[in-house]
Amino acid sequence: xxxxxxxxxxVAAAAGVSRAAVSKVLxxxxxxxxxxxxxxxxxxxxxxxxxxxxxxxxxxATRTIGVAVPLLRGxxxxxxxxxxxxxxxxxPYRMLVSPFDHETSERNPxxxxxxxxxxxxxxxxxxxxxxxxxxxxxxxxxxxxxxxxDASDHYDRVVNDDRAGAALAVxxxxxLGHRRITHLSHNVSGPGVLSPHAVRExxxxxxxxxxxxxxxxSVVTCGxxxxxxxxxxxxxxxxxxxxxxxxxxxxxxxxGSLRALxxxxxxxxxxxxxxxxxxxxxxxxxxFSLTTVAQYGTAMGRVAAELxxxxxxxxxxxxxxxxxxxxxxxxxxxxxxxx
Amino acid sequence: xxxxxxxxxxVAAAAGVSRAAVSKVLxxxxxxxxxxxxxxxxxxxxxxxxxxxxxxxxxxATRTIGVAVPLLRGxxxxxxxxxxxxxxxxxPYRMLVSPFDHETSERNPxxxxxxxxxxxxxxxxxxxxxxxxxxxxxxxxxxxxxxxxDASDHYDRVVNDDRAGAALAVxxxxxLGHRRITHLSHNVSGPGVLSPHAVRExxxxxxxxxxxxxxxxSVVTCGxxxxxxxxxxxxxxxxxxxxxxxxxxxxxxxxGSLRALxxxxxxxxxxxxxxxxxxxxxxxxxxFSLTTVAQYGTAMGRVAAELxxxxxxxxxxxxxxxxxxxxxxxxxxxxxxxx
DNA sequence: TGACTATTGTAGATCGATCTACATTTTTCA
DNA sequence: TGAAAAATGTAGATCGATCTACAATAGTCA
Numbered sequence: 001x002x003x004x005x006x007x008x009x010x011v012a013a014a015a016g017v018s019r020a021a022v023s024k025v026l027x028x029x030x031x032x033x034x035x036x037x038x039x040x041x042x043x044x045x046x047x048x049x050x051x052x053x054x055x056x057x058x059x060x061a062t063r064t065i066g067v068a069v070p071l072l073r074g075x076x077x078x079x080x081x082x083x084x085x086x087x088x089x090x091x092p093y094r095m096l097v098s099p100f101d102h103e104t105s106e107r108n109p110x111x112x113x114x115x116x117x118x119x120x121x122x123x124x125x126x127x128x129x130x131x132x133x134x135x136x137x138x139x140x141x142x143x144x145x146x147x148x149x150d151a152s153d154h155y156d157r158v159v160n161d162d163r164a165g166a167a168l169a170v171x172x173x174x175x176l177g178h179r180r181i182t183h184l185s186h187n188v189s190g191p192g193v194l195s196p197h198a199v200r201e202x203x204x205x206x207x208x209x210x211x212x213x214x215x216x217x218s219v220v221t222c223g224x225x226x227x228x229x230x231x232x233x234x235x236x237x238x239x240x241x242x243x244x245x246x247x248x249x250x251x252x253x254x255x256g257s258l259r260a261l262x263x264x265x266x267x268x269x270x271x272x273x274x275x276x277x278x279x280x281x282x283x284x285x286x287x288f289s290l291t292t293v294a295q296y297g298t299a300m301g302r303v304a305a306e307l308x309x310x311x312x313x314x315x316x317x318x319x320x321x322x323x324x325x326x327x328x329x330x331x332x333x334x335x336x337x338x339x
Numbered sequence: 340x341x342x343x344x345x346x347x348x349x350v351a352a353a354a355g356v357s358r359a360a361v362s363k364v365l366x367x368x369x370x371x372x373x374x375x376x377x378x379x380x381x382x383x384x385x386x387x388x389x390x391x392x393x394x395x396x397x398x399x400a401t402r403t404i405g406v407a408v409p410l411l412r413g414x415x416x417x418x419x420x421x422x423x424x425x426x427x428x429x430x431p432y433r434m435l436v437s438p439f440d441h442e443t444s445e446r447n448p449x450x451x452x453x454x455x456x457x458x459x460x461x462x463x464x465x466x467x468x469x470x471x472x473x474x475x476x477x478x479x480x481x482x483x484x485x486x487x488x489d490a491s492d493h494y495d496r497v498v499n500d501d502r503a504g505a506a507l508a509v510x511x512x513x514x515l516g517h518r519r520i521t522h523l524s525h526n527v528s529g530p531g532v533l534s535p536h537a538v539r540e541x542x543x544x545x546x547x548x549x550x551x552x553x554x555x556x557s558v559v560t561c562g563x564x565x566x567x568x569x570x571x572x573x574x575x576x577x578x579x580x581x582x583x584x585x586x587x588x589x590x591x592x593x594x595g596s597l598r599a600l601x602x603x604x605x606x607x608x609x610x611x612x613x614x615x616x617x618x619x620x621x622x623x624x625x626x627f628s629l630t631t632v633a634q635y636g637t638a639m640g641r642v643a644a645e646l647x648x649x650x651x652x653x654x655x656x657x658x659x660x661x662x663x664x665x666x667x668x669x670x671x672x673x674x675x676x677x678x
Numbered sequence: 679t680g681a682c683t684a685t686t687g688t689a690g691a692t693c694g695a696t697c698t699a700c701a702t703t704t705t706t707c708a
Numbered sequence: 709t710g711a712a713a714a715a716t717g718t719a720g721a722t723c724g725a726t727c728t729a730c731a732a733t734a735g736t737c738a
Contacts, residue, residue, distance in 0.1 A: 259626075285597075348724080394726085
């Protein structure tokens with residue numbers, strides 16, 4: 001009582017009824033007369049009472065879905081979060097976000113913290129942790145993994161057809177006459193991870209071969225930040241014999257490449273064509289006008305939310321949902337320059 | 340037991356000790372022999388036991404600080420979240436994020452949901468809700484409000500000196516010879532809110548007057564998204580007599596203005612100079628090279644975290660921390676064109 | 679040895695909700 | 709009217725941790 005948080009007992013005392021009666025009102029349960037409801041609701045309003053989630057969680061499900069994401073830089077994560085929010089907004093589930101920074105290949109602390117808080121399902125973008133860890137986690141708690149290709153009998157997956165997406169990019173560039181197409185890949189994950197970037201790289205190699213461009217295969221691997229990709233691109237340009245086109249593993253990275261090209265005094269697309277991946281917000285800005293492969297992050301988030309809810313309620317077996325990529329042509333790509 | 344989550348009793352049974360003994364090991368409390376610790380830890384590992392936060396919260400503080408932010412679009416929010424994470428990373432407090440979308444002027448559901456979860460303090464970016472609501476909330480739970488200027492005896496504030504920031508922008512443009520400087524303000528909040536945008540607008544007016552440019556005062560108000568600011572800028576340009584310089588209330592908005600200028604075939608800075616606010620990631624990209632006012636969002640987040648922790652532990656009275664803005668000159672501003 | 683202290687462990691109350699089982703009152707209708 | 713059914717309310721167990729109070733055991737030293 002007094003200065004600390006009011007409890008259900010305080011409300012009961014104020015309304016002159018039992019704790020059970022208040023609980024019934026809170027839960028909209030059977031057996032409450034209009035008069036009692038009235039009295040209780042007034043007491044609740046007077047005291048500013050709100051039930052403690054922790055106490056509820058002792059007896060009932062939390063109606064909460066947890067989302068674990070790497071620290072929130074990067075437009076693509078924001079797209080996914082938006083989608084999850086949308087997907088849950090109309091239903092009874094709330095969303096709780098646990099950002100994490102210290103993911104290792106052995107464990108994901110963001111997911112563990114959500115497990116501690118008894119969320120009913122977890123949606124996760126976890127690029128580093130090994131698939132076997134995710135798998136054992138998912139045996140305890142319904143889990144939807146976004147943007148990883150590892151197969152699993154235990155967790156749902158929402159993933160883009162990155163192989164097809166890479167093919168779209170390569171075919172587009174090849175159709176413009178490019179042969180020397182370098183792929184800047186962010187495939188930096190360790191063992192036990194089948195990342196989208198690994199699949200994009202495989203898709204790139206496959207498409208290049210299919211188009212008879214084996215001789216021009218060229219992959220540079222670097223981190224996915226703008227700065228790292230900028231550095232990697234600069235190094236590539238400093239080597240003799242630079243490519244006429246870049247297929248970069250993300251928009252974020254592509255912006256870094258554009259920075260490096262600009263600093264090298266090269267024009268886009270006149271000297272070098274650039275294709276990104278994700279179709280993030282800035283790609284469409286006229287200052288970038290970046291040709292890119294859309295994977296529809298918001299839709300992926302929305303689907304992840306739906307799968308999570310489904311899995312809590314009824315479905316037993318794991319499912320996979322694949323988003324179909326589309327090429328968005330803009331002005332960062334053009335015909336190869338004839339010598 | 341069996342298939343559901345293991346409890347402390349399961350661990351106790353497996354280790355052949357009492358529940359209290361396990362609890363001691365968990366809390367690193369006094370009175371545990373090395374042998375007992377060994378046995379208990381082994382049982383914990385075997386069962387994959389992790390204590391339920393909800394059960395703990397019934398008896399002890401949660402050691403959690405909640406962060407409530409509008410849905411996560413916008414680089415500036417991401418900067419703040421990063422800062423909060425950094426600020427808490429070394430201490431005992433964890434961070435929980437509650438994104439919200441349906442903030443009204445009467446209440447902020449994200450903050451309420453954190454209160455339900457018994458976080459020990461709340462850090463919030465809440466542009467819409469009235470100050471009086473924040474004030475009454477803060478009387479129940481330590482609260483740090485980021486990016487609002489409303490005075491309060493109950494919550495801490497972390498805020499930029501927006502008046503000075505606006506002056507920096509105006510002075511910079513005036514020094515380049517601009518007179519017809521229009522301010523695109525995102526000051527769209529209702530009553531009971533003293534937003535940074537309101538203060539920037541006031542700062543703009545004050546600086547213009549101080550510089551003898553009263554006659555050129557011109558403010559256009561629009562939402563803060565890129566799209567809305569783009570539309571507002573386009574409308575402004577369609578009116579006759581367009582300004583030679585724009586001071587936009589945010590980088591996000593400034594990117595929208597750049598889009599509109601580009602679509603109108605106007606060059607920056609040759610035809611129109613543009614200044615943003617926030618110094619977000621993309622402002623430094625050569626494709627934008629946006630002159631802007633830095634307010635150091637990451638530092639603000641870090642300070643907010645420190646204030647929150649301080650307030651939980653010891654401090655009783657509310658404090659204000661003011662970040663000093665700095666002008667970052669880039670290539671989106673230049674001398675006014677002589678006719 | 680025996681008294682005192684330190685160490686190691688446990689029993690059981692407690693936190694604030696939910697919810698079953700049951701008691702009491704009111705309504706229905708033969 | 710009176711018995712059955714429906715409506716309304718409460719008592720008290722319960723969830724899984726923490727933590728106080730205390731018991732049992734081991735160690736110390738006059």
